[in-house]
Amino acid sequence: MNRPHHPHRPHRPGRRLVALAAAAVAAVAVTLVAPNGADADPLGAGSYTTARPAGAAGPSGCADLATNPRRYVTANAPAGAVPTNDWWSALLFKRTDCAYSPPLHAHPMSFQPAAGGLGVGYTTTATVSGTPTTVGEYHYPYSTEFTLGVTGLNSPDAKVDGWTDWTVSPYWSDGARTLRATVGHGLPFVYAQVTGGNAQLAFGATPTVWTNSGARIGFTVRGHDYVAYAPSGATWTVAGNTVTSTLAGRGYFSVALLPTTTTTPAGDRTALADSYGRYAHAHVTGTRVDWRFDQATSTVHATYTLTTTAREGSERNTVTALYPHQWKNLSGGAPIPQTYVSPRGPLRTLVGVGSFGTAIRYHGVLPELPAVATSGGADLATLGGYLDQAATGDPLAGFGNDTYWTGKALGRAARLAEIADQLGRTAQRDLLLNAIRTRLTDWFTASSGETGRLFHYDRAWGTLVGYPASYGSDQELNDHHFHYGYYIAAAATLAKFDPGWAAADRYGGMVNLLIRDANGVDRSDAMFPFLRDFDIYAGHDWASGHGSFGAGNNQESSSEGMNFASGLIQWGLATGNTTVRDAGLFIYTTQAQAIQEYWFDSANQNFPASFGHNTVGMVWGDGGAYATWFSGEPEMIQGINMLPITGGSLYLGYRPAYVTTNWNELVTNNGGPPTVWQDILWSFQAMASPDAALASFRANPGYSPEEGESRAHTFHWLRNLAALGQVDTTVTANTPLYAVFTRGGARTYVASNITRNPITVTFSDGRTLTVPAGRTATTGAHTWSGGNAGGGTPNPTPTPTPTPTPTDPPTTSNRLFVRSAGALAGTPGTGAGTVTLPAANGNHDGTPTNPVTHRVCGLTGTYQGGGATSFALYVDAGTAVGAGVQARISYDFTGSGSYGRTETYAYFATDPVPGTEVYTQAAGVRTVSGGFAALNRGCVRLEVWNAIGSAPTTLRIDATAAQGAQSSVTIPFALSG
Template sequence: MHAALTPRFRGRPFAVGALAVAVIAGALTFLALPNAEAATLGSGSYATTQPAGTTGPTGCGSIATNPRQYLTANAPAGAVPTNDWWSSLLFKRTDCNYALPLEAHPMAFQPSAGGLGVSYTTEASISGTATGVGEYHFPYTTEFTLGVTGLNAPNTLVDGWTDWTVTPSWSDGTRTLKTTIGHGLPFVYAQTSGGNAQLSFGGAPSVWTNSGNRVGFTVRGHDYMAYAPTGATWTVSGNAITSTLAGKNYFSVALLPTTTSTSAADRTSLANTYGQYAHNHVTGTRVAWTYNQAASTVSATYTLTTTAREGTGSGTVVALYPHQWKTLSGSSTIAQTYVSPRGQMKVITGTGAFTTATPFQGVLPEVPAVADSAGADLSTLGGYLDQVATGDPLAAFGNDTYWTGKGLGRAARAAEIADQLGRTAQRDSLLSAIRTRLTDWFTAGSGETERLFVYNQAWGTLIGYPASYGSDQELNDHHFHYGYYIAAAATLAKFDRAWAATSAYGGMVNLLIRDANNPDRADSMFPFLRDFDIYAGHDWASGHGSFGAGNNQESSSEGMNFANALIQWGIATGNTAVRDAGLYIYSTQAQAIQEYWFDSSNQNFPATFAHNEVGMVWGDGGAYATWFSAEPEMIQGINMLPITGGSNYLGYRPSYIATNYNEMTTNNGGPPTVWQDVLWSFQALGNGDTALANFRANSGYTPEEGESKAHTFHWIRNLAALGTVDTSVTANTPLYAVYTKNGVRTYAATNLTSAPLTVTFSDGRTLTVAAGKTATTGAFTWSGGNGSSNPPTSQPPTSTSPSPSRSPSPSRSPSPSRSPSSSPSSSPPPPAGSNTFYLRSGPALSTSAGSAATTQTVTAANGNYDGTPHNPVTYQACGITGSVNGGTTQLTLHVDAGSTVGQGIEARVSYDFTGSGTYGRVETYRYFATDPVPGTEQYTQAVGLASSSGTLAAMSGGCVKLEVWNAIGNAPTTVRIDASAANGNQSAVTIPYTV
C-alpha cells in the first residue's frame, strides 16, 4: 500500500477459514433498542435515533453530531455530501483544520493557513514489482499557494458545492479568501478581502511575462497565468507575486495546457485564449441525463454556469477525462491536453455545456439458459442447485450489512437459475428466504435486537446495523452493501409484486437507493448521488476521503452491481426515475472502468507501470493491490465480482480479457488457486470454451463466498454456447443482450410487463417476448466446449413460468443470425419416425433427412404479401397419427437472400387432423428480414406469430403443411433443403405431437 496512507480496511477475509471467524463474530453482535424510535415507511420501518451500543459517523471534535460545523452560513441546506473527491474538507478525520490533498484534475489542491496550495504533477511515481503489488501515483507537491497577504486562517470551511465543484473558504478575522475549484477546471477562481491577492512560492518565481493585469510564471516546467481585474497590475518581489486588484475582489489563475513548444508566442497565444474566459467565474455545475430507448443511448449533459465578474462574457474552458472525450457528442474542437492520473485530458474552450452519448449495451436478470434439456450437464447443474436451495441459503453468512448482502446476492442468482430450469419449488424456497431476511432488515419495531436501518438526520444518511468495514463511522461502501439488497429485492419483485409495492416494503428499498445514490435533487433527506462522482464517472468508496492520495475505490464491480440493481428494480416496479439513474450510472461507469481500472485501450496508465489493470483507483493514481490481500486472483477478481446478468460490461472488449487473465496466471505463478469461479466467469466472457474446460478440470474448487457452483456452472456453460458480447448491436429495451460466436449472433431479451413485447434490434432483427418471460432467438445446438457434442434440442423460444416471473425453461437455445454453409453443425438429427420433418426436394416433408444439400428457390414478392401466401413453395407430409404433447411448433429454415436488400421471407404451418383437406389449426409467422450478406440465416418460430386460428387436436392419418413465400422484396431467395447431419444446417419443422 501507499506508505503515507492509513488503510481503510474494507474487504474480505484472506481465506475461507477467516470468513468463518468473521461471520461468527458478526453473528454475536446484538443491538439493544430501548431508546430507539422508529419511523414507518409502508409496511417497513427504520430507526430515527441511534441505538444503544452503536456508533455513527465520527471525526474531529463534535463532527459526529454536527457535520455542519465545517460549513459557512452560505452553504446549501439539507444533507451534507460525502464520498467525494473533496470530502476531507468537510468530513474532517485526520486533518482537523484544513484537508488532505484534493485531487480535482488536472490540478490538485491542499488548503493551509495561508490559502490554497496548487499542484500539477506530470511525472508518475511508481513502486512495487512487475508481478506483485505495485502502484503509480502523481503525488501532490505544492507549486505555489494562492491566498491573501498576511492570511493566517485557523481552518478551512466549505462555503458551497455544486455537482463537481467546491468552494473552500478561509478567514482569520481580518482577511478572507474563497476559491472555487473542480474537476476539469484549469482555472482557480478567487475572491478576497482584507489584503492583496498573493501567490507565494518556495523560492523566487520564474516569471515569463508581466504585463498589465496578467502575469505568467513557470513552476516545475508548468506554465500558469494569473488574471487580475482590468486596470490592475502584478508585483513580483522575493518569493511572492501580489496585486491590489485595483480595489476589486476577484482574480483567477489558469494552468496552461501541455504543449510541445515553450516559445513566448505559444504561451502568449494560450494565455490570450484563456484570458477571454478568465473572469467568467464558474459558479455552478450540473448534470442531466436522458435515456433514448429507441437508440439505446444514455446522453448526459454537463452544464457549467458562469458569472461574469467583469464584462458580459459567458462560457469557459473545460478539460475532459478519457471516458468523456471518447463519447463526446457534437462538434466541439479539442486542441489542447493535460496530463492526469486518468490519462490525457482534452480541452474544449468557450463552452457552457457539453454532452456525452454513451451506448447502453443492455443487462439481463441472468445469462440466458441455452443448454440441452436432458443432458448430463443439466443433471450436474441441478445437483449444484440442490446444494444452494436446500435449507437456509443465508445461514452461513454474517448479520452485518456487507455479508448479509453477499448472501442475498448468492440466493437471488440461484433463484433466477431455478426459474429458468422450471424448478419452481426451489425458486420459491429461495425467494422465501430472501423475503424473510429483507423484511427483517426493513422492520425496526419494538424489541428488535439486530438487523435494522437507522436514519442519521445530522448526516443525512441511512446506516445498517450491524455495520461493517466502516459503513457506520466512515460512511464507507454504502453502494457496495446496499446494491446486493436492491438486486435481491428486484428478483423478488418479479414474483411478489405485492411485497415490492411502495406501500409495502418497496419504500424501504427506495430508501436504500436514496441513501447511496439519490437521483432526486429535491430530496432533502439525502445528498444527490452520494457515492457517484458525476464528472469522474465512477463511485468513491470512502466516505471521508482523508488520504494522502485522495479518495479511493477498490471494487468497481460492486459499484456496477448497485447500478444494475437500480435498472432491474426500476423496471420491475415501474420506477422510471430509478431505472434511468441506474442506466446513467451503469453506462458511464462501464466506460470509466474500461479506462481507469482496466486501461483496456492501453492509453491511460503510465508507460512504465507494469500492470494491465489496477485493483484500486486512487485520486492521484492506481494500485495493483487491495485492502485485504496481495493475492493476484483477489487483486484482479475484486473488480469482477459479483457475476450477474449485469456483468456483460466486463466483456465489452473481449481481447482484453485474455490480457487480464494471463497477467493473473503470470503473477500467480500458475492458474488461480482462490476465487477460481469469479476468474473463470470473467474468462468466459472472452472464451467460454476455455473457461468451461477449466471448470470441468477443477470442479472440486472452493467457491468464493458470494458465489455458488450452480451459478458459476450455469454462467460458464451458457457463455460457451453464446460466445462474446456483441457491442455492435443494441435494442430498444433495457433488458437485452446480444452475443456472437463463430459469426453467429444470439439475441436475448426479458419482458417484465403484463403484455407481449416485440423487441427491435439495431440490425433489424426482432424478437417477440411473452409477458413475464425471457426469450432468445432460435434453436441452438450447444457444444460442450471440451470436444464433446450434445444432441440438439427443439425447445420453444420462451419459457413457461407464470407471469410475472422470468423464463423457467430448462433449455433455451440462442439461434445463429447467419451460419455459412461451409461451417455445418455436427449434431445428429432426431431419429426417423419422430415428430421432426425435414424439408426435401419434391417439395415434401419427410422424417428422413437428405444426403446431399441443395437449395429451393422462392420467387420474388414484387409487392407486399405480408400474412398472405403469394406463389408459395409448399411442403407437406400426411398419414400422421399422434397425440398433442403440449408443446408448440418449432420451425428452422436456413434461408439466404444473397447480397440483395429489402427482402423478407414468410412461413405458414397448417394442421389437417384427419387428412380430409380441412385445416383445423393454421399458424402464420411474422416475416423474417434477411440480411444482404451471402450465407444462410435461421428463420425460426422465435419471430413470433402474426396470426393463428383453431386449436390443436389429435391426429389420425392427418397432414402437416408448410408454405414458404417472399412477403416483401424484388428478388428471389433460397431455402436450404435435403441436408444431412453431416451437411448440417438442416431446415425442418417439429410438430407438437407424440407420434
C-alpha cells in the same frame, strides 16, 4: 505493500475479507439492542429508526463532527444533507487533518488548503513502486507549486462555503482577511475572491515570470505554465518569492494552468494565455449533470452544464477539461490539440463552452443468462445436482449478520432463484425467494428486536446506516453502494415474482430509501444528498465516506458499484419507477466506460508506461494500485473488480481481447492458473474464452467457491456462455433487458420482459424477437419464466425459515488447520504459505481491525465438559519492532450467523527476529462471552489481527505434517460426520 495512507476499511469484500478470510464478520463488536416500536418510523409495511441502537457507532471525526456534520461548513453552503464520498470530502468530513485537509485531487490540478490559503500543484511525472509482476502502485503525488491567498492571511482552518455537482468552494478567515476559492474536476482555473488584503501568490523560490503586462502575469513552476488574471486596471507586483496585486480594489481574480510546458513555443503559450484570458472573469459558480435514455437507440445522453458569473464583461462561457471516458464519447464540440496530464490519462480541453454532452451506447443487462445449453441432457443433471446442494435448508446460513455479508448472501440466493426458475424447479425457486423475502423483511422492520438487524436514519448526517454495520459503513460512511446494491438487486429479483411485497406501501419504500441514501437522484430530497457515492464528473463511485488520504479518495471494487447500478435498472423496471431505472442506466453506462479506462486501461493509453500492469485493484485520486485492502494475491487483486458475477456483469466482456490480456497477466503474476476465487476468474475468462473456462471448471470440480458464489451459478454461467459466445456490442435493442452474443459468426438475441403484456423487441440490425409477458426469450424459440410481475408464474407461498444446511464440508477432527482462502479444515495443507496481517497503526487491543479470518461450518458434535479451546498460530514480524498479534475465536452453534460464544485472547508480542514464533492460548483469555453448547451444523471462526505496531506481520498457513509448524485451532468437541 508500502502504502502512504491508512486503509479506510479492509474493504468489504471480505471480500474479501474474504479473501482473506472466509469469514463473515460484523465490524460491530458489541451486542446491538434494537429500539422498540415507538422509535421506529414507519415506511409502508416496513420501518427504520431515528434512534441509533444502543452500543452502535455513528459517523465520527474531528471536534464535534459526530453530532454536527456542518462543523466545517459556512452559513452560505447549501442546506440539507451534507455530501460525502466525494473527491473533496476530506475538507468537510475531517478525520485526519482537523484544520485543513489532505490534498484534494481535482484534475488537472491538485490542491491542499493551509493557513495562508490554497496550495496549488500539478504533477506530471508518476511515482511507481513494485514491479509488473508484483503488488505495486502508481501515483502523481501532490506537491505545492504556489499558495494562492491574501497577504497576511493566517486562518485557523478551511471550511466549505459551497458545492455543486463537481466543484467545491473552500473558505478561509482569520478575522481580518478572507479567501473564497472555487475548484473542481476538469477546471483549469482556480477562481478566487478576497477581502482584507492584496491577492497573493507565494512560491518556494523566485518564480520564472514569462509575461507581466497589466492585469495578467504568466509564470512557470516545475515546467508548468500558469497565468494569473486580475481585474481590468490592476497590475501584478513581483517581490522575491511573492506575487501580489491590489486587484484594483475589486477583490476577485483567477489563475489558470495552461496545457503547455516550457518546451512549447512562446507564441503558442501566449496564444493559450490570450484564449483562456477571454474567460478568466467568467467564474464558474455552478455545475450540473442531466441525463436521458433514448430507448429506441439504446443510448444514454448526459449533459454537463457549467454556470458562470461574469465578474466583469459579458462572457458567460468557460474552459473545461474532459476525462477519457468523456472525450471518447463526446457528442459535440472539438477539443483543442493540447492535453493535460492526469492520473486518469490525458485530459482534452474545450474552450469557450457552457456545456458539453456525451452519448454512450447501452448494451443491456439480464436478470440472468438464459439456459440455452443447460435445459436438457447430462449438463442439466449436473446443474440440477448443484442446485440440490445449494437450494436446500437455509440458503442464507453461514453468512455474517452485518450489512455487507447479508448482502453477499442475498446476492447468492437471488442468482440461484433465477436459475431454478428457468429450469422449472419452482419448489427450489420458492425456497430461495422465501429466504430473500424473510431476510429483507427482517432488515426492513426496525422494531424486529430479536435479530438486531435494522436501518437507522441519522438526521444530522442525512444518511441511512444498517446495523450491524461493517467495514466503516457506520463511522466513516464507507461502501453504502456496495452493501445496499446487493439488497436492491435481490429485491428486484423478488419483485418480479412478488410485486405485492415490492409495492411502495409494502416494502418497496424501504428499498427506495436505500437507493436514496447511497445514490439518491432527487435533488430536492431533504433527507439525503444527490448521488452520494457516484462522482458525476469522474464517472465512477468513491468508496470512502471521508476520503481523508494523501492520495485522495479511493475505490476498490468497481464491479460492486456496477452491481448497484444494475440493481437500480432492474428495480426501476420491476416497480415501474422510470426515474430510478434511468439513474441506473446513467451510472451503469458511464461507469462501464470509466472501468475500461481507469481500472483496466483496456486501450493501453492511461497508465504510466513504467507501471507495467494491465489492470489495477484500486483507483486512488492521484493514481492506482495493483493491490487490495485485504490481500496481495493476484487472484483477488484482479478478481475484486469482477465480482459479483450476475446478468449485469456483461460489461466485463465488451472488449474480449482485453479479457485475455487481463487473464494472461493473472496467470503470469500468480505463477499459474488461479487457486482461489477460481469461479469468479473463470466467469470473467469466459467472456473471451468460454470453452477454456468451462474446461477448467470440469477439471477442478472440488474448488472452493468464493463466498458469494455457488457451483450451480458458476456452472450455469460457464456452460451457457460456451454456447452463446462473446458479448456482441455492435447490435443494440430497444428494451433495457437484453443482450446479444456471437459465436462462430452466428448471433443469439436475448430479451427479458417483466411487463404484463407481450412485447416485440427490435434489434438495431433489424432482427425482432417476440417475448411473452413475464418471460425471457432467445432466438430459436426458447422462453423461460421471468416472474409474476408480468403475469407469469404465481407468487411463491411464504414458508417458515428452514433448518440451516452447511455450505462447507464438515470434519470429524476437532483439530482445525488454518488453510488458504479463509478456511479452517480437518486436514493439513499441501504446502506452507503465509497470509499478511495488516499493520495496526494504532491500538486495537481487543477489537478486531482488518482481521484475517478463517472459518469452517457444518460441524456437528457434543461439547466435552470442562474442555477449553486451544490454538497454535505461527506468526512472524520479521525485523519489525513493537508488533502484537491478537486472536479471537467464535462459535456459532447452529450455523445461524449468530455467534453464541466469543473468546478474545491477549495479544502476543512478537520479537524483531526473522522466523516464526508460536502464539498459543497460554497468552491468556482477555474476554469471553457466552457458554458452550452442542454444535448442530455449526461454525467456528478464527480472527487474527495486529493489535499494536506499525508494520505488517504474517501468519503461516497450509503447512503439511512433514513441514510442521502448522497453525491450528483445537476445539473441545467430539465431532460426528
